[in-house]
Amino acid sequence: MxxxxxxxxxxxxxxxxxxxxxxxxxxxxxxxxxxxxxxxxKNGLLAELAAAQARGPVEATANPAPFAHITATGRFRPGAEAMLGLEVRGPVLGGSLVTVLDRPGQPPLLVERGWAPLEGGDQIQRPGGDVTVSGYARYADRRSLFAAKDDPANRRFYSFDPRALAAALGAPDAPPYALTVVVPGAAPLPSGLGSAPAPQRGPVPDAAHGFPSPGNxxxxxxxxxxxxxxxxxxxxxxxxxxxxxxx
Known part of the structure; x- marks a missing residue:
């Protein structure tokens, strides 16, 4: 060869x-x-969420879909409050106020009522009778590696963990989500690089100004x-x- x-x-x-x-x-x-x-x-999920929000809220159940439009009626438990995160509005440092809503014949429910100042708790409106709140179902956030450590003893949380919040507020039987209150028909607050919420001038807590949606x-x-x-x-x-x- x-x-x-x-x-x-x-x-x-x-x-x-x-x-x-x-x-x-x-x-x-x-x-x-x-x-x-x-x-x-995800497109199908976003379409379902948009349709559900357009139809109006439904009664909060044990496991609604994330961001579902829900409502609940009960009484805010006195003293069962925690602060979540940090947000500056004007010169005032605040966070999101989370409290427990006791519902007749149903498990208590975590309610994220909105922004409130860290100091000056006398400004916070605390209805004493029956209240009806509506908004969306918020489930636990993924904890960042750089997130500050929560302080359950002082009821200060920096990552949204419904189970930890419920335990700190004496409501361990609450479902693992919170009802985040949304202001009906309110214009969304400015967001993004270079923008910041205006100084708070209305009543507090200041509820969310719109429904979020999952990223796509x-x-x-x-x-x-x-x-x-x-x-x-x-x-x-x-x-x-x-x-x-x-x-």
Whole structure:
């Protein structure tokens, strides 16, 4: 056999690298496809939430959907209050006031009533009779690695953990979420870089000025994964061309 007959065909040198590159390509395409599926799911969820909020609130149950429009009737438990987070309004430092709503014949419910100053508790309105509150169901936040440590003994919390809040307020049987009160028809407060809420001039607590909604970044994630897949193909083709040329 002559040396030319023993020399492998150039494309044969790509067989093994191709078997190594294909799983990476399949993984990138699979992640992109999964994000498209998540996008469809999130769009459906957002549509359901918008429809539910437009229909009006329903009675708070043990496990409503996150951000669902709910309502509850009962009495605020005297003294069962905690402060959540920190927010400056004008020169005043405050946070979100969370209290316990005792409901007849039902478990107590955590209610996030809105912003209130840390000092000057005499400004806070505390209705003594039956009240009806409405807003959205807020579940636990994902705790950040850089979040300040909660102080249950002094009822100061920096991450929203309904179970820890309920235990500190003497309501361990409360469901694992809070009803965040929303001001009906209020214009949203300014947000974003370079903006801050105006100094508080109305009654406190100042309830939320609108319904939030879950983020929907899945289209961007899908574009990223598919873009990486295209880049992987381009890199492999350039490498393969050079390898064949050198052969």
């Amino acid at each position: 002559t040396p030319s007959e023993q020399r492998p065909v150039p494309w044969q040198r790509l067989i093994l690298p191709s078997f190594l590159a294909l799983p990476v390509l399949a993984l990138l395409l699979g992640l992109g496809t999964w994000q498209l599926q998540r996008l469809a799911w 970044p899945h289209l961007g994630y899908a574009v990223t994964w598919f873009g990486l897949a295209l880049a992987w193909i381009a890199i492999f083709l350039l490498w393969a061309r050079r390898r064949i040329r050198d052969a």
